[in-house]
Amino acid sequence: xxxxxxxxxxxxxxxxxxxxxxxxxxxxxxxxxxxxxxxxxxxxxxxxxxxxxxxxxxxxxxxxxxxxxxxxxxxxxxxxxxxxxxxxxxxxxxxxxxxxxxxxxxxxxxxxxxxxxxxxxxxxxxxxxxxxxxxxxxxxxxxxxxxxxxxxxxxxxxxxxxxxxxxxxxxxxxxxxxxxxxxxxxxxxxxxxxxxxxxxxxxxxxxxxxxxxxxxxxxxxxxxxxxxxxxxxxxxxxxxxxxxxxxxxxxxxxxxxxxxxxxxxxxxxxxxxxxxxxxxxxxxxxxxxxxxxxxxxxxxxxxxxxxxxxxxxxxxxxxxxxxxxxxxxxxxxxxxxxxxxxxxxxxxxxxxxxxxxxxxxxxxxxxxxxxxxxxxxxxxxxxxxxxxxxxxxxxxxxxxxxxxxxxxxxxxxxxxxxxxxxxxxxxxxxxxxxxxxxxxxxxxxxxxxxxxxxxxxxxxxxxxxxxxxxxxxxxxxxxxxxxxxxxxxxxxxxxxxxxxxxx
Numbered sequence: 001x002x003x004x005x006x007x008x009x010x011x012x013x014x015x016x017x018x019x020x021x022x023x024x025x026x027x028x029x030x031x032x033x034x035x036x037x038x039x040x041x042x043x044x045x046x047x048x049x050x051x052x053x054x055x056x057x058x059x060x061x062x063x064x065x066x067x068x069x070x071x072x073x074x075x076x077x078x079x080x081x082x083x084x085x086x087x088x089x090x091x092x093x094x095x096x097x098x099x100x101x102x103x104x105x106x107x108x109x110x111x112x113x114x115x116x117x118x119x120x121x122x123x124x125x126x127x128x129x130x131x132x133x134x135x136x137x138x139x140x141x142x143x144x145x146x147x148x149x150x151x152x153x154x155x156x157x158x159x160x161x162x163x164x165x166x167x168x169x170x171x172x173x174x175x176x177x178x179x180x181x182x183x184x185x186x187x188x189x190x191x192x193x194x195x196x197x198x199x200x201x202x203x204x205x206x207x208x209x210x211x212x213x214x215x216x217x218x219x220x221x222x223x224x225x226x227x228x229x230x231x232x233x234x235x236x237x238x239x240x241x242x243x244x245x246x247x248x249x250x251x252x253x254x255x256x257x258x259x260x261x262x263x264x265x266x267x268x269x270x271x272x273x274x275x276x277x278x279x280x281x282x283x284x285x286x287x288x289x290x291x292x293x294x295x296x297x298x299x300x301x302x303x304x305x306x307x308x309x310x311x312x313x314x315x316x317x318x319x320x321x322x323x324x325x326x327x328x329x330x331x332x333x334x335x336x337x338x339x340x341x342x343x344x345x346x347x348x349x350x351x352x353x354x355x356x357x358x359x360x361x362x363x364x365x366x367x368x369x370x371x372x373x374x375x376x377x378x379x380x381x382x383x384x385x386x387x388x389x390x391x392x393x394x395x396x397x398x399x400x401x402x403x404x405x406x407x408x409x410x411x412x413x414x415x416x417x418x419x420x421x422x423x424x425x426x427x428x429x430x431x432x433x434x435x436x437x438x439x440x441x442x443x444x445x446x447x448x449x450x451x452x453x454x455x456x457x458x459x460x461x462x463x464x465x466x467x468x469x470x471x472x473x474x475x476x477x478x479x480x481x482x483x484x485x486x487x488x489x490x491x492x493x494x495x496x497x498x499x500x501x502x503x
Contacts, residue, residue: 006196017046023043051183054212070129074125075125079119097327098326101337111165142489147482148483150482151479152233156225159184162190171470172184174479185213185221236258260460263461264390265296267281267301269300282314283321286398292337294465321377333397335373348392356382375397418464
């Protein structure tokens with residue numbers, strides 16, 4: 001039975017609302033290239049209404065309904081959201097696979113993580129109550145001081161299409177736990193499950209305006225949200241180019257931003273590895289989510305002593321990857337998300353060949369798939385450090401390969417990038433791994449693996465991969481403002497100025 005695509009509107013102030021300009025955007029199934037539905041297209045007019053709804057939600061009942069409510073109150077809503085998501089797990093996973101092209105096994109796992117994220121931040125919301133008025137030890141007895149952690153206000157959350165609902169949860173859950181009111185703008189390339197999050201919020205009775213969801217194009221909805229004077233903070237996941245524009249817009253109002261941007265992450269494989277294990281992790285690090293991960297370890301740096309054997313096994317593993325419709329059992333590589341991405345990736349591969357690199361495996365459409373935005377697992381060798389394929393983010397199932405002879409050379413190759421999101425090192429030598437991890441310029445380092453993420457551990461990058469840390473307690477702090485409150489408690493006058501004589 002075919003999965004039905006719900007017909008939704010924008011979600012503003014706790015209810016469905018037609019876009020002001022009544023425009024809609026077609027949904028294209030990337031596996032079939034067929035139009036399977038549409039989503040509402042928000043514009044600046046809708047952003048204005050959503051921001052007003054969010055500000056009213058913060059102020060309602062003098063804040064007691066949400067922003068000043070106890071963390072325990074907000075936690076109940078977050079747990080209720082998690083419960084409803086679990087109930088709809090199968091349906092949401094299928095919708096996301098159809099919408100984004102990700103294999104169903106992946107989207108099923110993603111939906112589990114979405115529920116886990118809301119549950120985790122429910123616990124942290126309750127933890128805020130215990131930290132209320134946390135005292136500060138002072139060296140002066142005539143003063144006492146404490147800290148208040150307050151919601152930063154109305155937040156604009158702009159997310160990517162590679163993990164549609166999970167990336168939304170990474171931002172929405174901590175923002176709501178902190179007591180903020182949020183406006184979520186998911187990518188127009190994969191918005192279906194984010195609109196279903198709105199339906200979940202209606203079912204659990206989330207107070208109106210606390211979460212608003214605007215689907216639409218970046219220029220028409222994302223840009224006015226990022227630059228709106230009554231949005232107190234913007235959190236963005238996406239390309240470095242767009243992140244730079246958001247940062248520039250926020251700078252005009254000295255508005256805080258957190259950015260999780262692109263990457264060109266290395267995976268460094270030393271000569272002492274178990275080759276089979278290392279090859280599988282190499283495949284996982286680049287072909288998960290059809291290669292469309294900002295942290296993908298897309299640059300393989302392998303020791304020259306094992307390079308020939310490693311490459312032989314790598315090509316055999318690639319040949320064994322099932323490339324198919326994401327709904328097929330056992331699919332491990334589905335289509336990329338859109339025609340635009342498909343053409344962009346093929347252009348990267350073409351440019352690599354024209355610059356002198358060799359396509360050792362893949363490089364085009366699988367022969368058995370005549371429709372859909374499918375690209376074979378692709379391995380590119382004979383790469384120089386100046387080539388586009390080595391330096392720029394492809395965001396597709398494309399791995400480029402270089403060899404090294406010494407640890408120093410490997411480190412230089414790994415760090416020679418504008419990006420700094422993730423990095424992996426593979427070796428049986430624990431001291432080497434520890435030494436190398438410290439020297440890698442990245443916000444996330446994996447040892448003898450690639451790509452695992454956990455809600456409890458911080459996630460984010462350095463250099464042009466952005467700043468700020470999502471997940472864990474760090475993710476909650478992105479949406480809190482710290483206020484120092486200090487009181488003079490002595491009965492004696494301060495005595496700094498000479499007191500004027502009394503009449």
